Amino acid sequence: MAFTLRSVKVPPNSVTLEEARSRTFDFFRKACRSLPSVMEIYNLHDVATISHLRSSISSQIRKNAHITNPKVIDMLLFKGLEELNNIAEHAKQRHHIIGQYVLGSEGLVQDHDQDRKDPGASKFLKNFYTSNYF
C-alpha cells in the first residue's frame, strides 16, 4: 500500500548547477514541511525540537555543498528523497531517527562521566580521547 506517496515526478537530470541548486532547495523545503508529522509519528517531542531537526537536515546537505557535478547532485537528492519517504511513511523506527538525526557527533554512546572520573584531565587529554586529529 504505502509505496512512497512522493515518487519522483521530475526527470532526474539537471542540466545546470543552478537547476540542481533550486532542486536542492525544493527538497529541503519539502523535508522541513514534513517535520511536524515526523515529530508526531515517532513521538520526538521530548527529545528534539523542529529547529533542531531542521538544522541537522541542513548540516547534512551542507556536507555535500562542495559538489559541482549536477548528475552527482541529482543522485544525492534522489537518495535524500528516498530517505525522506522512508521516514515519512514510518518505515523506520524511533531509535533510527534519534541516532541519525537527533544526536550530534558524539553518537549513541555518551560518556558524561569523564569529568567525574578524571577531573584533572587537561584539554589536551580530552581531545586526545575523542579523536586522533585536533
Place this chain on the structure above:
Amino acid sequence: MASLNATSITFESSLKPSIGSTQVTGRSSRSLISFGLSSNGFPTLRSSRFRVSCSATPQTVEKVCEIVRKQLALPAETELTPESKFTALGADSLDTVEIVMGLEEEFGISVEEESSVTITTVQEAADMIEKLVQQKDKA
C-alpha cells in the same frame, strides 16, 4: 497585530448596544446598525488596515531578528538592523532558505516558492510575514 485587535473590539462594542436596544421592530434595528456601521465601523477599519499593511509591526521585526540571529549563530554584539542583508551577515543560500522555513514554522504561514527567492533583508521578510498573516486571518 495589536491595532487590528483594537479595531475589532471597538466594532463589536458599537454593534452590541444597537442590537440590545431595538429587538421589537427588525426594520428600525437594521437601520440603526447600518448607521453604526457607516459612522464608526468602516472608516476606522479601513484606515487601520492600511496602516498595518504598509509597515510590519516592531514585534514581528523583533521576532525575525531573533530567528536570524539564532540561525546564523551571530554573537550578541553584531548590530542587526531591519535593512541588513542576510548575505552580509554571512549566510549562504541554504541559510536563507532555512531562515524562511524557520519563519514559516514560527508564524504558521506557508511561503510560495517564488516569493522566497526575493527575500534578502530582514525588513522584506517581516513585510511578507505581515501580508501572509493578514491573508490567513481574513480566510
